[in-house]
Amino acid sequence: MGVISYREALNQAMREEMERDADVFIMGEEVGYYNGAYKVTQGMLQRFSERRVVDAPIAEMGFAGVGVGAAMVGLRPIVEFMTFNFSLVAIDQIINNAAKIYQMSGGQFNVPIVFRGPGGPAVQVGSQHSQALESFYAHVPGLKVVMPATAYDAKGLLKMAIRDDNPVVFIEGETLYNTTWDVPTDEEHLIPLGQADVKREGKDVTLIAWSKMVWTCLDAAKALAEEGIEAEVVDPRTLRPLDVDTLAESVRKTGRCVVVEIGWPVAGFGAEVAYQMQKLCMDSLDAPIERVTSDDVPMPYAKNLEDEVQPQVKDVVAAVRRVLYLE
Amino acid sequence: MVGCVATASMSTPETKRIEADDDPQALETTAEELRPLYRQMLAIRRMEEASAKAYSQGKIGGFLHLIIGQEAVCVGATAALEAKDYVVATYREHGHAYAKGVAARPILAELYGKKTGLVKGLGGSMHLFDKSKNFLGGYGIVGGHVPIAAGAAFASKYRGDGAVTLCFFGEGASTIGGFAEGLALAALWKLPVVLICENNQYSMGTPLYRSLAVEDVSLRALAHGMARDRFDGDDVIKVKRRIGEAVERARTTSEPTLVEVVTYRFRGHSMSDPGLYRTKEEVEEWKRRDPLNRSRARLTELGLAESELEELEAEVKAEIEDAVKFAEDSPAADEYFPYVVKE
Numbered sequence: 001m002g003v004i005s006y007r008e009a010l011n012q013a014m015r016e017e018m019e020r021d022a023d024v025f026i027m028g029e030e031v032g033y034y035n036g037a038y039k040v041t042q043g044m045l046q047r048f049s050e051r052r053v054v055d056a057p058i059a060e061m062g063f064a065g066v067g068v069g070a071a072m073v074g075l076r077p078i079v080e081f082m083t084f085n086f087s088l089v090a091i092d093q094i095i096n097n098a099a100k101i102y103q104m105s106g107g108q109f110n111v112p113i114v115f116r117g118p119g120g121p122a123v124q125v126g127s128q129h130s131q132a133l134e135s136f137y138a139h140v141p142g143l144k145v146v147m148p149a150t151a152y153d154a155k156g157l158l159k160m161a162i163r164d165d166n167p168v169v170f171i172e173g174e175t176l177y178n179t180t181w182d183v184p185t186d187e188e189h190l191i192p193l194g195q196a197d198v199k200r201e202g203k204d205v206t207l208i209a210w211s212k213m214v215w216t217c218l219d220a221a222k223a224l225a226e227e228g229i230e231a232e233v234v235d236p237r238t239l240r241p242l243d244v245d246t247l248a249e250s251v252r253k254t255g256r257c258v259v260v261e262i263g264w265p266v267a268g269f270g271a272e273v274a275y276q277m278q279k280l281c282m283d284s285l286d287a288p289i290e291r292v293t294s295d296d297v298p299m300p301y302a303k304n305l306e307d308e309v310q311p312q313v314k315d316v317v318a319a320v321r322r323v324l325y326l327e
Numbered sequence: 328m329v330g331c332v333a334t335a336s337m338s339t340p341e342t343k344r345i346e347a348d349d350d351p352q353a354l355e356t357t358a359e360e361l362r363p364l365y366r367q368m369l370a371i372r373r374m375e376e377a378s379a380k381a382y383s384q385g386k387i388g389g390f391l392h393l394i395i396g397q398e399a400v401c402v403g404a405t406a407a408l409e410a411k412d413y414v415v416a417t418y419r420e421h422g423h424a425y426a427k428g429v430a431a432r433p434i435l436a437e438l439y440g441k442k443t444g445l446v447k448g449l450g451g452s453m454h455l456f457d458k459s460k461n462f463l464g465g466y467g468i469v470g471g472h473v474p475i476a477a478g479a480a481f482a483s484k485y486r487g488d489g490a491v492t493l494c495f496f497g498e499g500a501s502t503i504g505g506f507a508e509g510l511a512l513a514a515l516w517k518l519p520v521v522l523i524c525e526n527n528q529y530s531m532g533t534p535l536y537r538s539l540a541v542e543d544v545s546l547r548a549l550a551h552g553m554a555r556d557r558f559d560g561d562d563v564i565k566v567k568r569r570i571g572e573a574v575e576r577a578r579t580t581s582e583p584t585l586v587e588v589v590t591y592r593f594r595g596h597s598m599s600d601p602g603l604y605r606t607k608e609e610v611e612e613w614k615r616r617d618p619l620n621r622s623r624a625r626l627t628e629l630g631l632a633e634s635e636l637e638e639l640e641a642e643v644k645a646e647i648e649d650a651v652k653f654a655e656d657s658p659a660a661d662e663y664f665p666y667v668v669k670e
Contacts, residue, residue, distance in 0.1 A: 025485070051485065056512070057511065057512070057515065059508040059511060059512060061471075061474065061504055061505055061508050062474045062477070062505075062508025062509055062511060062512045063474070063508075063512065064474070065471065065472075065473070065474020065475050065477070065478060065505065065508070065509065066474050066475075066477050066478035066481050066509075066512055067478060068474070068475050068478055069415070069463070069474065069475035069476060069477060069478020069479040069480075069481065069482070070478040070479065070481050070482040070485070071478070072463055072475070072478070072479065073413070073463070073478075073479050073482045073483075074482065075481075075482045075485060075486075089504075092468055092471050092505070093471065093474065096467075096468050096471060097466070097468075097471060097472075097475060101456075101464070102666055102667070102668070102669055103449055103663070103666040103667055104446065104449060104450045104454040104456065104464070105446050105449075105450065105454070105456035105458070105464060106444075106445070106446030106447035106449050106450065106456070106666060107447070107665065107666040107669075108446070108456050108457070108458040109456060109458060109463070109464070110669040141667050141668075142667055142668065144668075165669040166668050166669055
């Protein structure tokens with residue numbers, strides 16, 4: 001074990017998988033000579049050469065599609081989007097091609113590809129560069145959607161995503177790259193996709209959150225503990241497939257549930273989670289399930305407004321107080 | 328022979344004229360070479376006609392795009408390939424699949440939505456795929472498959488397997504981003520791909536002059552320093568030779584080529600389109616240039632007896648009748664969950 005950053009964990013995961021399998025390569029804007037816009041691919045060009053660390057021009061639809069075609073004939077591409085905001089111009093490749101080809105071809109061609117990069121709101125970069133798009137991808141059958149919150153999860157999940165035989169949308173927390181965690185150096189540190197993780201145990205309320213919101217919920221749990229309220233924080237880690245069993249087990253135990261997401265409220269993935277929990281845990285619930293989301297607006301630039309739009313610790317605490325009928 | 332316009336002529340981006348007829352020397356052929364190509368074209372036409380009939384009887388649903396009139400393009404181009412080479416096509420791809428070696432039975436059964444269909448009734452007319460034939464599929468989003476073809480070619484270059492990818496699309500695709508980005512990356516990374524624009528002169532109901540500022544689609548290659556070629560697609564041997572040059576370039580020097588083949592579809596865009604945007608005279612004029620008639624006449628010149636031609640035609644008729652019966656008699660498609668995610 002060793003304490004490393006989320007960024008370093010991703011870098012290790014890719015290096016280890018590229019050492020292990022000659023069919024794995026990475027392609028994207030600035031991944032090679034620039035060492036990655038967020039330095040996630042630091043040093044990889046020197047290690048693996050231009051053949052396997054491929055700098056692409058600004059053509060997301062083009063290089064995402066090149067990845068899909070290469071995956072159809074047996075390579076295992078990692079396609080990096082500089083940020084997931086730019087995946088929107090490649091979304092035809094992700095939804096109409098990557099997600100559907102296995103089914104459209106009657107099971108003949110699978111598409112083992114990872115689309116990865118930072119997502120979720122960033123800091124003061126305006127509405128086009130600051131948004132959570134996981135709900136778009138989690139909607140689509142044929143895709144897997146992974147959203148690690150910690151360096152430990154980032155490494156184990158990315159290694160597993162690269163080995164998966166299906167298209168995986170792997171959204172990293174844009175503001176999490178410098179966070180640190182104890183991570184095994186073991187090259188077989190693998191976390192199965194579709195396995196939730198209890199990040200903090202508690203008996204009074206279940207907080208379900210992923211990516212950056214896990215950290216917000218852990219902070220909220222600390223604040224609540226001072227009031228004598230013990231919150232359990234459960235991180236699904238992958239939104240599709242979703243480990244409803246682990247989530248439901250926690251909700252049955254606590255009888256109360258708050259789903260926290262940094263995306264917009266309407267048709268957000270949290271609505272699906274809340275639906276699943278009420279269906280599976282109806283007899284155990286002591287209060288209606290609450291959701292905490294960002295406000296229903298494009299992200300403003302000004303720091304004070306940006307903070308106000310996104311879920312803060314105080315918003316989570318308030319929601320917990322509501323499900324506990326404390327206000 | 329008028330070959331491709333290579334990068335040396337980039338400074339003079341002139342429309343590449345379509346010759347009225349090539350030097351006959353260049354189109355020398357033999358009955359041995361032409362006979363199987365004529366047979367393929369005829370089988371594709373009979374298969375398309377059978378599909379149209381089944382569609383009108385309500386046995387095939389959805390969209391059905393027929394290639395009648397354009398058969399020489401997919402047959403001639405595919406004839407220039409080796410088995411290891413890949414083909415990526417559009418939603419008008421029954422002929423391309425057949426030319427790449429897929430039998431009429433699973434193609435028609437797929438159109439009928441049957442369990443025995445090429446993709447188990449999950450894809451239909453627009454999404455034929457056959458891994459065993461390196462047929463990488465039919466795609467329904469115009470231009471979205473061009474990067475996929477570049478990707479298959481990227482994999483060939485990555486591995487050094489010597490395979491070439493052919494990508495077919497219509498002239499209507501030349502205005503969309505997927506085409507532009509696929510073309511740009513194929514040129515930048517020198518991928519072994521041949522991009523074949525089947526210019527049938529109408530993108531659905533819109534003639535070329537109302538969708539593109541120039542009449543020559545192959546001009547798009549010049550911006551990327553990419554080799555290009557442009558010719559008419561009436562003669563299957565000409566298609567085979569000219570695509571063959573581009574395939575050779577891709578295989579030996581890993582350079583892509585944009586090839587525009589001018590052709591014509593005799594039917595509407597799809598079954599629901601009566602084609603009212605074209606005059607009868609125009610359609611009749613193109614029907615006089617029918618690639619099948621041309622090849623048949625050539626076979627006669629080359630010494631094939633009428634009785635031999637009739638025998639071949641009877642054989643094709645029986646093949647397609649058998650495929651229709653197979654499709655009719657096959658059980659309905661019955662599963663879809665196993666193919667969403669590979670376990």
